[in-house]
Structures are given as C-alpha cells and as structure tokens.
C-alpha cells in the first residue's frame with residue numbers, strides 16, 4: 042500500500058466577512074494557490090476531487106452542483122462529503138490507499154456570512170420531534186456538556202478561560218486568523234454568561250475562508266515536492282445523534298477516532314510522540330475535553346496543563362498554535378482543514394512567527410459541532 | 426488488478442417504497458440495514474464502518490441529516506461518512522463503501538441509503554426549488570420538471586425521436602415492477618395511456634415521471650477474505666466510476682450526457698470491459714423519467730447515440746431480450762426515494778447475478794451487470810459494475 | 814431476495830391519515846435566510862442588466878465568450894481576461910411549455926421556458942429565461958428571439974430585468 046502525502050496547500054481568509062468574493066470565487070482563489078503550491082494542473086493531473094459541504098449552511102438543496110467549475114473539476118471525478126474537511130481527508134486518504142488513484146484534491150470552505158440565521162439552522166439539526174420543539178438557542182447543548190464536564194473533572198472556569206487567552210494570543214501571529222487579540226483572563230471571565238457555565242468569549246465566532254489541499258501517493262508526492270507531509274493515520278467516529286443517550290463528559294467519538302488513527306500511525310504514547318496538536322476548540326472547554334479524549338493527557342488533567350503553560354506555543358505540548366477556532370474563526374465544515382493547514386505549515390517549517398521548533402509529528406482534530414458527536418483525528422509527519 | 430483489493434457484496438436489503446410511510450427515516454434505515462445483515466448472515470458488530478447516502482436535507486427537514494440518521498443506519502460508535510452527489514447518490518454510496526474496504530482500512534462496510542420525501546410539506550417538490558442558482562435562476566420561479574423537459578425536448582429534437590418511442594420505456598418498467606414485492610407503481614399500462622396523461626411541462630407528461638417516495642435500501646460489503654468465510658456466492662464490485670460536468674448547464678448541449686460516458690469509461694477501465702453491449706448482461710440505468718433510460722443507455726455506451734429508442738421498440742431491453750434494462754421496474758415502477766432508489770438498482774443487479782430475483786429473474790445466467798444513477802443539475806453520473 | 818422474506822417492512826399511510834390526525838405529526842418551518850454575495854463576475858453581470866446590457870467574460874486561451882460571465886475559465890482553469898457585450902438576441906436551443914409553478918401547483922396559463930443561445934457569445938452559450946408574446950404552438954427550435962426589457966426605472970440589477978424573450982421577425986435582406 043502506498044503512503045499518502047499532502048503536497049500542496051492553499052488558503053483564503055479567514056476573515057470575519059469576505060463580501061467581495063462569491064463562494065465560487067473564494068474557492069477558486071484558494072484552489073489556484075494550492076495547485077500552484079503543488080505544481081499541478083487540475084485539468085490534467087488530478088484523479089479525484091473531494092469537497093466538504095452541508096446544504097443548509099450553503100443555502101442550496103444540492104450544493105455539489107455548484108462546485109466543479111471553480112476547482113478545475115469539470116468532467117472530472119468529484120464528489121461531496123457531507124461533513125467536516127477532515128472527514129474529506131479520510132476519504133481522500135482511502136482513495137489513494139486503494140491503489141487506483143494517485144492524486145486527490147480536498148476542498149472545504151465557510152461562507153458563514155452568506156447565512157443570516159446560522160443559529161436557527163443549527164437548531165434545525167436537533168431531533169425534529171423530541172428536541173427541536175423545546176426551542177431555545179441550540180448552544181444550550183454546549184452549556185449542558187460543559188457543566189457536566191466541569192463537574193466530573195473538577196476543571197475550573199479559570200482553566201477554561203485560559204484557553205481563550207492562549208488561543209487568541211496565538212492567533213495574533215497568524216495571517217490566516219480573523220480574531221487574534223491580547224486579552225486577559227478577567228476579560229474572559231467577566232464576559233456575558235450565555236449558556237451557563239459557558240461565557241461569550243469562550244465561544245468561537247464564525248468566519249469566511251476556504252482551504253484547498255492536494256494529496257498524492259508516495260511515488261507522485263516524491264516527484265512533486267521535497268517537503269511532503271505524510272498522512273500517517275486517520276480515524277473518525279460518530280457516537281450517537283441522541284442527546285438523551287450520549288456520554289456528556291468524555292467526547293467518546295474523539296477517543297475512538299484517535300484510537301483508530303493512532304493504531305494506523307503506530308502511535309503508542311501520544312503525549313510523548315506528538316509534537317504539536319491542533320484540537321477542536323469551538324468552545325473553550327472543548328479544547329480541554331478533546332485533549333483528554335485524544336489521550337494527550339489523563340482525564341481531568343488538561344485544565345491544569347493549560348494553566349501551567351504546557352500547551353502554550355513554547356510549552357512542552359503546544360496545542361492550537363494557529364490560534365484555534367477561537368482565534369482563527371469558526372470555519373463551519375472547513376474547521377478541520379484550518380487545523381490541518383496549521384499542522385502542514387508547522388511540519389514544513391513554514392509557520393513564520395508561530396513556528397514551533399523541532400516538530401516531526403502533528404495531530405489535527407475536528408468535531409462537527411452542535412448537536413453532533415462526530416470526531417475526526419489525523420496524525421501527520423514530515424518523516425515517512 | 427494485481428496488488429489491489431477486491432470488494433464483495435454479500436447481502437442486500439430493501440423496504441417497501443411508498444408515497445408515504447409511517448416509519449421515520451431512522452426506522453427505515455434500520456429496517457433495510459437489518460435485512461441486508463440478515464441476508465449476509467452477519468451482525469452489526471461485524472461491520473467496521475458505515476456509509477450513508479441520502480439526498481437533500483430539505484426532504485427530511487433536518488440540517489445535517491446524515492448525523493441525525495446515524496443510529497438508525499447502525500453507525501453508533503462507528504466510523505461513519507455521508508456522501509452526497511444529488512440524484513447520483515444511491516449508486517455513489519456503494520462506491521464510497523467500496524473504497525472503505527478496497528483501501529485496506531476496513532474489512533467490512535454497511536452501506537445504507539434512505540429517503541423520506543413525504544416529510545417535506547406540502548409537497549416534496551418544495552425541496553427542489555433551492556437546487557437552482559439563487560441569483561440567475563431562482564428569480565424566474567424555476568420548477569424541477571422544467572429542466573428535464575428542456576433536456577428531453579432537446580434529445581427528441583436532435584435525434585428525431587417521438588413521444589411514443591419514449592413512452593414504451595414507461596410501459597415496460599411499470600410492467601416489470603408488477604413482479605417487485607416493494608414496488609409503489611407497478612401497473613399494466615399502454616403507450617396511449619402515457620400519451621394521454623396530464624401534461625406537466627411539455628414534453629413531460631404525468632406517466633413519463635417517477636413518483637416521490639419514502640424508502641430505504643442497504644448493502645453489506647466485505648473484503649475478499651471475509652467474503653470467503655461468509656458466502657459461496659459473492660458478487661464483486663469490479664468497476665467504480667463517477668463524473669461531474671459544469672455547473673453551467675445552459676452552456677452544454679443537453680442531448681447527450683457526456684458525464685455519464687466519462688463515469689462509465691472510468692468504471693469500464695477498472696473492470697477491464699472493452700465492449701460494453703457484449704460484456705454487460707443486465708443493466709439498471711437511472712430512469713426517473715422515461716427518456717432518461719434511453720439517454721443513459723447511450724451515455725453508458727450500451728448502444729449508439731440516438732439508437733436506444735429503436736432497441737426498446739424492438740424488445741431488446743425487455744427482461745427476455747438481449748440486453749435487459751431495468752428488470753426491477755426501475756424508478757418509474759418501483760418508486761423514487763432518491764438515494765434509496767439508486768441503491769435499489771444495485772440491490773437488483775446483486776440479486777440478478779445471484780439468481781435470486783424471483784419472478785424478475787432474467788434468463789441466461791447473467792455474470793456481469795451495472796447500475797447507474799444521475800444527479801445534480803443534469804451533470805452527475807455514477808456507475809458501478811458488478812460481477813459474479 | 815424473494816424466497817426468505819415474506820413481508821417487506823414499511824407501513825403505508827394516506828395523506829388523509831395525516832390531515833385527519835390519525836398519526837401524530839410535528840410541524841416546523843426552518844428559519845434559513847441567506848444573502849449570497851454575487852461576487853465579481855455575476856455582480857458585473859447584474860449591473861449591466863440594469864443598463865439593459867448583457868455582458869460576457871472572455872478567455873484568451875480557448876477563445877470562448879462566456880455568458881453568464883465568470884472570473885475563471887472552467888475549461889482552461891485560468892482567469893478570464895476580458896469583458897465583452899453580447900447581443901440581447903439569440904436562438905432557441907430547447908424549450909418547454911410548463912403547467913407547473915415553482916411549488917408544483919398547476920397553472921391555467923402555462924409558463925414558456927427556453928434555453929436561449931445568445932448572439933455574440935460562443936456557440937452553445939445559453940441562458941435560461943421565459944418566452945412571451947408568442948403562441949405556444951408556434952415556438953420552434955432555432956427560432957430567433959429578442960429580450961424584452963423592463964423600463965429603466967423598474968430595472969434593479971436582476972435576471973428579471975429582462976421580462977422575457979419574444980420572437981423577432983426575420984428581416985428580409
């Protein structure tokens with residue numbers, strides 16, 4: 042079986058709003074950058090195109106229709122994964138592993154600013170009979186989860202707030218980040234209480250942007266670039282859509298996804314073997330909960346590590362050096378590719394001011410947000 | 426195929442197709458999955474991954490409906506992906522299942538397709554008003570049937586094909602569906618019935634069109650090693666093809682589906698098929714409209730451009746003809762719960778190749794079959810080639 | 814398939830079962846509101862429609878004059894590099910007489926829809942629009958048609974700034 046590598050990346054955004062470009066033009070700009078980075082012509086060199094999108098986020102019944110032209114995929118082999126960009130990576134990876142395909146393009150984007158009623162649409166994902174009629178802002182689900190997590194692990198609200206301070210600061214050094222800021226712990230703690238115990242500044246703000254990547258089999262990758270980033274393993278899992286029966290404390294989906302990815306990547310001691318992690322932080326407490334599910338630390342330990350600075354960019358285990366979703370902005374189905382982009386740039390040594398030194402193995406993680414329990418984890422390395 | 430892994434289908438499941446079913450989408454997904462697992466003699470615990478195919482969320486009225494359907498489809502705590510390529514989804518879903526196993530990542534994959542169109546109120550067609558470009562097309566008050574009428578008319582004009590030539594497809598498929606235990610619209614009708622049915626958007630008439638439906642279907646896919654353990658009678662996925670054409674459908678000549686040809690060539694190449702009409706024993710091309718069966722036979726290279734109507738008139742495409750087309754009864758006869766209908770076609774080829782199609786069984790010991798679906802803005806083709 | 818299974822699962826309902834409350838139902842109307850950026854290419858196209866003009870974009874590599882315009886040529890995958898007005902006349906590529914409104918309700922007077930290949934654009938570059946001032950029996954493939962514009966004060970920069978296309982009499986040379 043061939044190894045799989047990422048050989049080109051392109052990103053436009055992330056910005057609070059990109060009104061001058063249509064979603065098609067946004068995708069085109071990112072695709073041009075990625076193809077240029079990889080040195081490929083999409084009209085000739087690409088076997089399969091994968092795009093990641095959900096209809097209600099785009100405002101179409103079949104968004105797949107509106108994708109091929111701007112990616113150079115007309116009369117080519119393209120399809121849509123209704124999921125996060127990292128799930129698209131999983132499918133691109135498997136396609137190359139079949140031995141039938143050598144090059145796959147992955148695309149994910151957010152045009153959150155086109156959607157005027159994002160929270161109503163998210164509420165529309167709740168069970169139509171059991172949950173939706175109860176009404177209310179759908180993020181109450183996050184409030185419930187955070188409360189249970191804090192209760193079970195004795196993680197403190199200060200530790201959660203520290204995640205925000207760290208990520209927004211990291212984002213200041215990231216040209217792809219929309220919401221970098223130097224803020225204090227007190228500012229986070231004093232921000233409006235939204236869904237007790239979740240506060241306003243602990244919630245990621247949507248942003249517009251697009252990420253396109255080119256993946257290749259071993260033999261093609263080594264021809265195209267001397268800086269391939271190898272996909273060592275991908276794992277993904279859906280726990281349950283039911284609010285009534287899920288585990289509220291432990292992010293089981295992410296744990297199972299991580300176990301699958303680590304098995305393929307032959308990672309036995311994640312804390313030791315992973316040099317940096319880009320972990321879903323749609324809400325501040327999720328970074329902590331996900332670190333634990335990803336086995337980067339023991340259950341209930343993530344808050345303490347954060348407080349001690351272990352997860353800072355210059356710490357022993359840098360988590361979200363990009364600034365995370367709190368700093369870069371919530372890119373909807375592109376959220377996972379925001380993480381992936383940072384890991385690729387770090388492993389290539391191209392992360393500029395954010396560069397973490399001596400990195401060999403990186404972890405990218407995504408969670409599909411409220412109300413899902415779908416998690417995806419990918420292990421990447423600059424060493425084959 | 427040296428060094429590449431083969432993937433087998435070892436079980437198939439199907440619910441009734443009806444205009445309105447009492448079961449929810451989750452319940453339908455469960456019923457089809459359970460039947461497929463039972464048929465394979467396997468359990469959910471044997472399934473290492475799950476792939477879901479389902480068309481617009483606007484039907485079921487749930488955002489991210491793949492997530493919502495997960496537990497019904499048996500994906501609880503499993504790797505689970507939803508793929509979506511419009512009407513092409515039903516045949517595309519087992520292709521995604523194929524690469525889950527062919528990659529070596531998993532030894533088994535449960536493939537499920539579901540559609541609950543009746544939830545969309547007052548009519549499922551509302552969901553289709555948002556498939557169009559919001560700036561250039563929606564302001565015109567587009568209806569889904571229009572675009573097919575435009576394509577059908579262009580096809581008829583280019584080849585000089587008459588309505589009665591096309592109506593024969595509807596007569597054949599609704600007749601075939603009389604033998605299908607899940608069919609919604611099996612009927613004995615005549616060409617005159619089709620020609621006299623209500624005009625929807627000329628040249629499309631009521632009996633040229635498949636219905637809206639609820640239903641689900643499922644397949645169990647396994648690796649070669651597992652297949653040897655569980656069955657003496659596997660059916661292999663030997664060809665996978667898919668293709669998308671430009672969004673600018675008004676810039677294309679609609680008389681011929683280039684994207685279907687491109688998808689078919691991809692699948693044929695993988696399956697080593699050089700002469701499709703000779704090597705394919707039975708086919709289930711996508712037939713949401715009667716003209717589409719003809720259009721797709723041509724795109725699949727099963728006959729020359731403009732020739733499909735003639736073959737149909739000569740009886741070549743009947744169950745006992747040289748090239749049986751849609752022996753199930755197709756979407757026109759069995760019904761059209763979009764993604765579930767596409768996968769129903771793959772189920773039919775599976776049963777035909779195993780000799781398990783009952784009253785619908787075609788004669789002559791078929792060994793190679795194909796199913797195809799079509800979608801998006803008349804721009805997507807998905808093709809699967811199966812072999813015994 | 815058939816041997817082992819006697820009963821296929823599924824319980825059919827009639828619409829009356831729902832209307833008359835024999836099965837419980839839950840109703841909901843999604844609040845999904847969008848405001849799409851038209852972007853560079855379609856933004857320009859709409860501005861020109863407001864001036865009663867139709868603009869295309871051009872690709873110097875394949876030589877195509879494309880309408881609706883786009884900022885990239887999907888065939889060559891390079892930026893388009895010019896703008897060009899095309900005529901507001903064209904020929905009917907294909908057409909339909911539709912008795913269905915957008916919501917599938919039945920119309921007494923049908924809507925006439927067509928793909929119109931515009932003069933001055935590359936071959937086969939059509940747009941979808943409606944036909945007017947024509948008897949539905951008299952529409953033909955290849956018929957020459959011309960845009961009928963709304964008056965200036967009613968044009969807002971929308972595809973509906975063109976009311977419809979109507980047949981043009983062939984001018985005798």
Ligand SMILES: [Zn+2]
Nearest residue numbers: 872875886889
């Ligand atoms: Zn060009």
